[in-house]
Amino acid sequence: MTATSIRNRILIWTLIVLLPVIALLHLFAGQITISFGDFLDSIFNFDGNNLDHVIMLELRIPRMATALIAGAGLSIAGLLMQTLFNNPLAGPYVLGINSGASLFVAFALMTGIPFFASDLGLIANALIGAFLFGMIIVFFSSIIRQQISLLLIGLMLGSFTSAIVTILQSVSGLQELKLFTLWTFGSLQKVSLDQLPILIITLAITILGAFLVVKPLNLLVLGSGEAKLLGVRIKRVRFFIILITALITGVITAYCGPIAFVGLAIPNLIRILLKTQNHAILIFVSLLCGGIFLLICDIIIQLLESSFLIPINAFTSIIGAPFVILLVLKRLK
């Protein structure tokens, strides 16, 4: 066993232990102090008249689970896109997959039609938007060669979307405008206990889907040309990856708003830490690291909550954007 693989094992086990610890810390990071006993009782002896039980079961546990699922899901989506497009700066946010979901959610929220603003309506719209923009990116990736051009196209899709959203904002009513603006802040608090299964199932499908394409992913790091020479059915794999990326990004975006940089930063970070291109390991560690990262972000937000409120999207951008600048500088050297 090489030194790197021993180090990686230690790192992975540390993350496995760290995840439940951080998740537990997250449950107790809110402004109202709740005892550990009440936490256990809220699960095993729930009393609807006990406010602490209600806060724990109906607010904190869904918020913690949402942070974990959104972080894990977006990280896996970012990893898949970076490998698919053979571009370390790719990710659902940069390539405009989020923009697609945002645009369709904007349509949904600002048309004022009740079905569109319902859960199902939002998810359906976000999924359609994410998938549509995913296919646009696939189309462009098949006709352009330079990696940077694809990022520019993603950026342009983002600008195009913002322009349309601005027009929508200028013509929509005050109530719809408020609803949409709040959504763009990103939030991990909107998912109720009843809605959690949708997020859990979506993440489970994403993880399963990602593991199903481990072999093509390991070959795609060589570029799609080489992967094809080694037997990868490129079109089929590309479609499948876009489908699962759009699914997880769409569902998370619908519920939590656009959360930037997690999908971009985490997969890069773990590649640097683990020094491997084995996607069986990268997928698993993306899941752990992405979950831990968003949980920590949300713990900090909760600790600062009494002084000022930071939207989750702003917070991940504040941490993520400098990291991406560092990454670009490292690559340009």
Place this chain on the structure above:
Amino acid sequence: MIKTKDLHIGYHRPLLAVENLDLEAAVYILVGRNGSGKSTFLKTISGQIQPISGSVELDGSDINQLAVNEIPKKIAFVQSHFPTVDFLRVSEYIALGRSPHSNYFGKLSSADEEAVNEAIELLGLADFKNRFTDQLSDGERQLVSIARAFAQGTEVIALDEPTAFLDYKNKALILEKLIELAKKHGKCIVLSSHDIDQSLNSSCPFLIVNEKTKTVELHSESIDKPALLKKAFG
């Protein structure tokens, strides 16, 4: 190992005709001027582009009847450029050559691992099998690419200008290794090259893209430099 019949190649319209070939275990050096269709020929015999007409048989199978994941069991293809990938070790890169044979998740069997180790030994890469591929010199990269192609376990290997970016010593080393693979391991190797002098010294058979007749011709008997230059460059 490679048989062609009434083959015409090109992108969408005919570029070259190919003499009916029956290539056996040896190194064949494909020469021709820039843009004459050498890459098109290599891509056609490796199933990357369809022939305009006629057929290519690899190891008894018509390449156009083979599924995408079956072709790499018949022919390994080495591109002229080496992919730059972070955090990919030499041994892992060579192991990717076993993908056409490994299970659904890409896990290597003991036979696969044996094939990878044999390729590493054969190409003399044992000393740097744990190095990252982006830390290799141009010569080392070509050796690693050839090792991956060898690990793939195909009877036919096609290489697109494998010595293009190498110095004289490395060019000679690569050609020497390929001749060894063909002789000792019964491989049919086709490579394109611009190094006429070195190729003539190797006494390998030539596939010449005839400038005048627009035909790929096989020259198994020895050919002198002026005659070769006249055929390939007019």
